[in-house]
Amino acid sequence: MKLTVVGLGPGASLDLTGHARRALEECDMIVGYTAYIDLIKDEFSHKEMGSTGMRREEARCRWAVEEALKGKSVAVVCSGDSGVYGMAALVYEVAQDYDPIEIEVVAGITAACGGAAVLGAPLTHDFAVISLSDLLTPWDLIETRLDCAARGDFSVALYNPSSKSRPDYLKRACDILLRTKSGDTVCGIVRNIGREGQEGTVMTLSELRDTQVDMFTTVFIGNRSTVNLNGKMVTPRGYLQRGT
């Protein structure tokens, strides 16, 4: 009787850590959002699987807790990391309503790290991770965070930069960043990280403002030291500048 929240990494398969693979191999049942179950259903086809659609997050976590309380070892899977915009917190929250249960969290490669590796090395120095989805977060708080990240000259990774109902959110975000960051700031976008059709593009912040991205894209904005080295987005840590 155990509940494990497992981060699959961006694309599952070779993105799985040894810990994640062991957790999936040892569990009795795997619960997750349909699109994430699809990533692993062939490799773990011998497992009992339970999937639910989008916006059914609370029901999914309750289901997992209740199945675990029946005596099963249950894995709740998340794309990317289990924590970063993942299900680990919600599992802890809903578990408060039930008898005590053992919960373990297994980290996965989040899109900030997975996407950065495609672009080069944009997140070498201090960075902020911000989701542009206002489903659960008021837009004015998102605006405040974008503004603070720009004022601190953080590199920024933007999750959920666009969706059908908010096609212009990336442009709005760029306009806030452009109050402080230069239009020449080196940026990048990565589509389908770790999956078929993976594609990274490096551009300036001015160009990013006028780029249409989709919900399968993660966006990277550099700090004032970030450079474009032959098409790779690279934020120096400062070793060469130190002059050693």
Place this chain on the structure above:
Amino acid sequence: MKLTVVGLGPGASLDLTGHARRALEECDMIVGYTAYIDLIKDEFSHKEMGSTGMRREEARCRWAVEEALKGKSVAVVCSGDSGVYGMAALVYEVAQDYDPIEIEVVAGITAACGGAAVLGAPLTHDFAVISLSDLLTPWDLIETRLDCAARGDFSVALYNPSSKSRPDYLKRACDILLRTKSGDTVCGIVRNIGREGQEGTVMTLSELRDTQVDMFTTVFIGNRSTVNLNGKMVTPRGYLQRGT
């Protein structure tokens, strides 16, 4: 002839992704900081290994590029992620001085994600990652970033929170955060992530200010919604607050 920068995750072994394991298995030579080579030398003992000490980062990356140019397939290993405070950027930078070479970056679990999993789920929502090391970064920029992160109500992961030469940096950082964040803010520290002696502790920001940590510790500061649920540090995404 290829250079791969590989993130080992916090503890290597089961923290390795499938991609990282394959890169290490397929390479001819592994280059890294001595302490990171130690993490993998038993498992990959049949490989040629090259290690250098701390503060020899540029020399290490040049060595790797030069060995690759001789026709070898070389893996440069980093603890945690290959990008976040890792060697990927420096490899791209020094490679500019040589003939073109194929470089691939393989992501690893960074301490923010690995440590978060130990504490519970502190980084569910927007967060900032800041290093307190001022070896390569002026302290006033670190102060600005801490202040901006607090003003944006980001959760924060602090890397390099202390060393022998800067025993009071975490206290100084907490004092800056406390200008904006409440002393009751839920915080956590994790020591030896993914390694022997792994240990996580949850406390308040006021308590954190007066806690002595070492260089093997990663520090987490919550946002205003972060709670302590039976000893776990949990930042809600907002699903339950939405009331679905």
